[in-house]
Structures are given as structure tokens and as C-alpha cells.
Amino acid sequence: MTETPNPHMPDADTMTGGMRPIRQAVIAIGSNLGERLNNVQGAVAALADTPEVTVVTVSSVYETVPVGAPAGSRDFLNAAVLIDTTLTVHTLLDRCLAIEDAFGRERGEPNAPRTLDVDLIVVGDRIASDERLTLPHPRAHERAFVLIPWLELDLEGEIPGKGFVVDLAQSVDTSGVTRREDLEILV
Ligand SMILES: Nc1ncnc2c1ncn2[C@@H]1O[C@H](COP(=O)(O)OP(=O)(O)OP(=O)(O)O)[C@@H](O)[C@H]1O
Numbered sequence: 001m002t003e004t005p006n007p008h009m010p011d012a013d014t015m016t017g018g019m020r021p022i023r024q025a026v027i028a029i030g031s032n033l034g035e036r037l038n039n040v041q042g043a044v045a046a047l048a049d050t051p052e053v054t055v056v057t058v059s060s061v062y063e064t065v066p067v068g069a070p071a072g073s074r075d076f077l078n079a080a081v082l083i084d085t086t087l088t089v090h091t092l093l094d095r096c097l098a099i100e101d102a103f104g105r106e107r108g109e110p111n112a113p114r115t116l117d118v119d120l121i122v123v124g125d126r127i128a129s130d131e132r133l134t135l136p137h138p139r140a141h142e143r144a145f146v147l148i149p150w151l152e153l154d155l156e157g158e159i160p161g162k163g164f165v166v167d168l169a170q171s172v173d174t175s176g177v178t179r180r181e182d183l184e185i186l187v
């Protein structure tokens with residue numbers, strides 16, 4: 001793994017459970033197959049049920065035009081979740097993938113319609129790049145369906161190396177992102 005070394009702290013992933021710091025993370029959730037709201041709601045409930053994860057806030061639900069998806073793909077429902085966690089980034093990734101699996105996620109073509117997508121966007125200011133995990137998420141800064149829900153949760157949000165969410169959200173096309181006032185995620 002390529003990490004940005006912090007000379008003042010041991011690598012957080014190798015520290016023992018009790019010593020790991022609490023970090024705030026942003027998780028993006030999406031669904032464009034099956035019972036979309038039920039899938040997004042279920043993902044939030046599963047995160048809230050995860051040991052060492054506290055759900056801090058959940059955004060509104062947004063209906064979004066699919067980006068980079070095969071022609072004819074249905075619109076997504078997207079949302080963002082702010083959590084506090086002491087999990088290592090890889091354990092958190094494993095949990096996100098397990099939640100996707102629990103909701104029938106099938107892994108086919110890139111950007112293919114999916115019952116559930118649970119992506120790690122940022123975890124504190126961690127930078128990571130290995131065969132399983134890239135942090136920050138490498139495409140988050142250009143995705144209105146990530147930035148707009150996130151902005152609702154944190155006006156001071158930042159993607160390390162890319163900039164503040166408030167600025168990034170102004171630099172992307174947000175026309176395909178519509179807040180669904182009639183839908184709500186319960187925590
Ligand atoms: N920050 C991250 N969040 C989630 N998965 C990641 C991340 N970085 C790397 N991955 C890896 O990406 C793999 C594929 O993820 P996934 O199938 O959800 O991609 P996708 O949603 O189709 O496309 P995109 O990555 O553009 O959102 C996962 O198995 C995981 O190992």
C-alpha cells in the first residue's frame with residue numbers, strides 16, 4: 001500500500017483496536033436496480049448496525065441520471081452518509097462490500113445497473129492506494145451525485161488533493177441531480 005507517511009503517528013491500520021483513532025468518513029450509496037429506496041435504506045441500517053461505526057448524519061435522497069452507464073439504465077437513487085469509525089479502512093471496505101452482497105449486488109460490467117453500491121469516498125485525511133482500495137475515491141471529485149448529497153452533510157467537506165466539496169460542486173454539471181423531497185431515509 002502507498003501511504004502518505006505521518007511521522008508523528010504509527011500507521012493507524014497496524015495499531016491495536018483500543019488505540020485506533022476515531023475518524024470521520026463519507027460513504028456514498030447508490031441503487032438503480034430493484035427496490036431502490038429499500039436498498040439505500042437497508043444500506044444505511046446495515047452501516048448503523050456495524051460495530052465501531054456510528055452513523056452521524058444521512059443526506060436526503062437524490063434521483064440522479066446515470067453517469068457512464070449503459071444506454072437504457074434506470075435513474076439512480078443516491079445518498080451520502082457521514083460516519084464516525086474506529087475500523088481500519090480495509091475492514092470498513094470489507095463491510096461496504098458485504099452490505100452490497102447482502103442486497104444482491106452482482107458484479108458485472110463496470111457501471112452496470114446495480115441493486116446497491118456502497119463506496120468509501122473519504123476516511124478522514126487518509127490517502128491509500130492498493131489493489132483493493134483507493135482513498136479518496138478516485139472519481140468522487142467529478143461526480144455531482146456524490147458531491148451534492150455530501151455538501152448537504154458538511155459545508156466544510158474536503159477531498160484531500162482535490163479541494164473543498166463546495167467548490168468542486170460548483171465545477172460539475174449538477175443538472176442530472178434532483179432532490180426527492182418525497183423520500184426519506186430513517187436512521
Ligand atoms: N474508495 C473505494 N470505495 C469502494 N470500493 C473501492 C474503493 N477503492 C477501490 N475500490 C475497489 O473497487 C472495486 C469495484 O467497486 P465497484 O464495483 O463498486 O465499482 P463501481 O461502483 O462499478 O465503479 P466506481 O468505482 O467508479 O464507483 C471494489 O471491489 C473495491 O475493491
Ligand SMILES: Nc1nc2c(c(=O)[nH]1)N=C(CO)CN2
Nearest residue numbers: 030064065066067076111145
Ligand atoms: N447517477 C449515478 N451514476 C452512476 C453511479 C451512481 O451512483 N449514480 N455510480 C456509478 C458507479 O459507481 C456510475 N454511474
